Amino acid sequence: MSQLPTGPSLDASAETAGDVQWAADARQSLVHTDARLCKRFEQADNVERLLALRARAVDQLIREAWLRCVPAGAGLALFAVGGYGRGELFPRSDIDLLVLGETAAQHSHEADLARLFALLWDAGLPVSHAVRSAAQCVQAAADQTVLTALIEARPLCAESAAQQALARAISPSLIWPAREFFLAKREELLLRHRRFGDTADNLEPDLKDGPGGLRDLNTLGWMALRTFGVSNIDALVGLGHLGLDEAAALKRERLVLARLRFGLHLVAQRPEERLRFDYQKTLAERMGYADDAESLGVEKMMQGFYRSAAVVRRISDRLLQRFEEQFDGEAAPEPVGDGFSLRRGYLSADDPLWPHGDIRSLFALFACWARIPEVRGLHSMTARGLAEMLDEIPPYTRVEADVRERFMALLRGPRAVDTLARMARLGVLGQWIPAFAQVSGRMQFDLFHVYTVDQHTLMVLRNIGLFASARADERFSIAHEVWPRLRKPELLLLAGLFHDIAKGRGGDHSELGAADARQFCSEHGLSSSDTELVAWLVEQHLRMSVTAQKQDITDPDVIHRFATLVGTRDRLDYLYLLTCADIAGTSPKLWNAWKDRLLADLYFAARRALLEGLEHPLPEAERVQEARDSVRQQMRLLGHPDTLIDRQFAAMPDESFVRFRPEQLVWQAASLIEIRKGGTLVKVRRIMPESDALEVFVHSPDRDGLFAAIVMTLDRAGYGIHRARVLDGPDSTIFDTFEVIPVGSFADGDTARLEAVLRKALAGNIQILRPSRRVMPRQLRHFRFAPRIEFLESRDHNRTVLNLVAPDRPGLLADVAHVLRDQCLSVQDARIATFGERAEDQFQLTDRHDQPLTESSRQSLRDALMACLEPDRTPGDPH
Structure with a gap:
């Protein structure tokens, strides 16, 4: 294989007036084409049509350049590969080309090819290329990423013999059989997802390579092409691997993602794939998203992206499993009770017509899943049955009491946090609680909230799950001590689920969320005291954080006001755990040892105030003396005599004995021994x-x-x-x-x-x-x-x-x-x-x-x- 030098200008010694004029005309033609496509984009024309039209316009220019530079009968053929090979071309995407020909032809026409690629660069076409023989294609395709580009090769200037030669060179019988290719691409997909934290809900998501992005859809297409020889995912419907609804959903979300990427290229004016803050507002305006009283236009645009990415991931997971079943076959079912079995580790409904439109069957599925820790996930056909029923799932307000009790049983059962996360990911939770669907994919255009509202909620629930585990988490110094004192842990889960559920509706989301929580708890048969506790936690979920971070929690008046608001030790325990989970679930960088200690200090101070009684707070003089006695006792244990301790106390401000913890005061007093007056x-x-x-x-x-x-x-x-x-x-x-x-x-x-x-x-x-x-x-x-x-x-x-x-x-x-x-x-x-x-x-x-x-x-x-x-x-x- 020979790789030829290219650059943005023609070598002066080889340049001809005709080439210069052609390049100038071609560049102008491309500018006019892009301007027309841009206008059609802003008029909301179908983005797939725009991508095809741009690829067709570039095809024409490349063919003209080929005919100018490469003589007929040269023994060389030209193919479009990669994304360009699919017949789609985004405004700033690279143009990948393959020149196929035997080594002798490559050498004989090296100058012609150099002239070709220089001419294309001068025309404004960002070409990357490879020049290979059929045998060299076999060698290069040992790298599955090279094979991936070649399997979508599209002839631009190639006779049938060259097309057949390339097809033979990359045939599954010669290299990368379908199963090995599938396994390699699946591993590549998982590693790529891991680079992005395995979530699409990033503040600056990657439209192309991020989870749920266009690369995921392309990967499914490559797998289908290699496995079944079909060039369109829609063809999998006829093969029984994809439902009509699934195919329609993938097509719909691909249009959303492709339109975003097309617009991003226009706004960035370069091949940018990451939807950075630099471009988000401008792109939202260009795509017609407007601000209103409840949301910014940019937040609406981003919510659309997050929802599309979630659907792509959901269907992609099912389709990957079906590909796996195609290669490995169905294993014998292992019954696990309640009408479910395990198939190769996946939970499957025994009834092929499950769930018959019955939400009780769905809740039974989640109960079974929670009971068996080794489940790998849902079997693809069971997941498909669930997906087909999604739109039929009634909200909790329109079902019988026994159905609502089944949901509460899931919250009181094993691995409740995992169950809620699964229900959210599969779309069930949003149907059961419509208010949760409204915040699905909802982002806030700031740097404080690094997750969408629904993802943040799941992070909060995950932290609550950590508190429930027997093993203490060093990030939360006292949470594992407070957790066992909760009367009903499911009430904390409900508070976590509802604490941000009213964001984006206008008004105070804490008050609106409290009203939602109160209705939900009442409908689900909770007692009036439990209902009021959950509603109060939702309404006050920011109060402890604000008090700790913005007020002086060493001030007795601040503690007294906070303790009066809380009222009971029971509420304090719940509010403390919810606050820790909320802060730590807002951003990975937000929770630290300082905040952990700050909240613990406020917790203990408020608990003491509640124990001593709010009617008669301890006078400051008594607080100072109590602190002095505690510090004196600890310093005696360190071997310091009372005369030294008294001298140190005299050099310290009285206020420090109110403002600092005893162990801080011991450290300061001992440190002061080292210096002279x-x-x-x-x-x-x-x-x-x-x-x-x-x-x-x-x-x-x-x-x-x-x-x-x-x-x-x-x-x-x-x-x-x-x-x-x-x-x-x-x-x-x-x-x-x-x-x-x-x-x-x-x-x-x-x-x-x-x-x-x-x-x-x-x-x-x-x-x-x-x-x-x-x-x-x-x-x-x-x-x-x-x-x-x-x-x-x-x-x-x-x-x-x-x-x-x-x-x-x-x-x-x-x-x-x-x-x-x-x-x-x-x-x-x-x-x-x-x-x-x-x-x-x-x-x-x-x-x-x-x-x-x-x-x-x-x-x-x-x-x-x-x-x-x-x-x-x-x-x-x-x-």
Whole structure:
């Protein structure tokens, strides 16, 4: 085989005026063709027709170039292969060609072929090519990906003898028999899916290679072609491998996916297959999706994609199993009871006419499936019977009470989470609960929610399933202790199922979802107390998260308000587990050791408040003394005498005994032994043994700009701050504690190194420190909004509270701290929270005289912050 050099321009020595003119005319012709097809696309013409028309136009140009460059009788033939071989061509797709001819002919016409491919490049055709003999095709096709391109070869300039030679070279009798080809393509498909997390519900899905994408449909076509010799999946209907409804569904979803890909190529102006944020809004507008009160146009477009991908995957799974049965044959059934058997590990209904339109039979299937852990999945014919009945499944409001009780039995039975996930994937859950169907494939155009609503719901249920397992999950420190206290675990499952079910309807989704949950529980025969518990959990499912992340949970008033809202230990247990499952199910990166500990702290504080009674909260003085006694006891165990302990306590602010846990106070008090009066102490430790979250403690004489210096140094070291506690100690000292995680590739989690970096920075002139320059990540650029700045008075009127909501970006907190330093303001406390692309931070501030900010100071700070937060400002630029 010879591979010829190509490039975007003709070699000047070989160029002729005729070739130059032809290339210019061909390029212009292609531009006109694409413009016509683009217009027809925007007029909603059939996308398959557009793909065929573009392929036909390119065919004509390539044939003309071939006739110009390759003399008749050269012994060479030209074929379109790959996607182009199928007779379809997307606007920016590559054009794959095969030149077939014996080695002697290849060498004799090497210059002609070089001229051909250079001419095609000059005409604007992105050609990739191979030049092979029939024997070389056999060798190359040992790689199944090469064979895949060749089996769809379409002659462009080839006599029948050349077509027959290629067909013989790639014949199943010579290379890659049908069964081996099927196994290789199935393994390739599984590996490809794994690269995308085995889900199509990614924020920036790949239309071509992602799960449920066009490549899956192509793979089914290649398998059908190699196995049965049919070039169209529709032909499998006549062979009994595909139902009419299945074939119609695949054709319908292929049109959806192909139209998206066609439009994406137009918007991106390059061969882009990933539906990135850069293009989503523009593409949605181009395809006619408009915003309304309930959804953005881009969210509607993406929901259509996710639903199409789900259908493709569902039918693809069934068809792959039928191909497998074609090769391996049907195994003898192994009865497992209730009218079901196992066939090669797949659960199959014994009755070939199952399920007879009876939803009770469907629920019996899921009950049997839950009972037998080794089931590989549904048998293809049983899955097909289920699919054919989908549209006949009534919602729970239109069935008898005994049917609803069967559903509740599934929730109370073994592996309930797996059962709900299966029902959702197969489309049953959306029919049973129509509100769930409305959020199927529904996405939110932000970086906080990385899953569609239905996929997020299943992730939440999966986390609840982890809590139920006997083995403790190290990510959730106390969940396995709380779980056994639940009276009825199925109530938590129902709360997880309904907590986001009303998203996209307008209004408060928590209130609307609570109404849905209340109706569902009532219809399913739950007691009034159980019904109200589920509805309350749905309505309040965000409250614990918001309280923990946005309020000071060391403040007794905050704890008292939260405990009053919860009311009972029973509700607290359910709400804690639902909150953990919800946060961890929102994004793989959102849950961390810091959030785990934060929620656990709030849980224990609220539980204590409930135990002590909400009418008589413990006075702060008693809380301080209780904390001192606990810390003293632990320090004695470490061998420290009371005289040393008393000296350490005297150097620590009283407020720290309210704000910190005893083990933190022991760590701080023991650390202070190392320094002399007036010295600076920097200590860093890991929050949990297996976590990358770190706790940073800084004790130092106070001075202007100290908070900003610490924040900017942490930012330069590659650490993001999740929480900051800033306290004033005796003798004008500071007790600052930061909880941080690595966010930069250069942050290695080395505690000793971070201590050294901070010590060095604080030992120098902190006034010369500046925020580092950072590049804005691509994704964040597409989620800009106007910053919001709000000033409030603290409860004791001694401080000014600054609430800041702004688009997140690298170095944001360092820039804000720099502004606060320039304004000569002191940070008395800080709460840092990031939700996807949104930073929601709160600072308690005083001026240089330790007083709240005046109105003029507030206005000056507002102006400086707005200049800092200007969306188009380059991070790190001078203020």
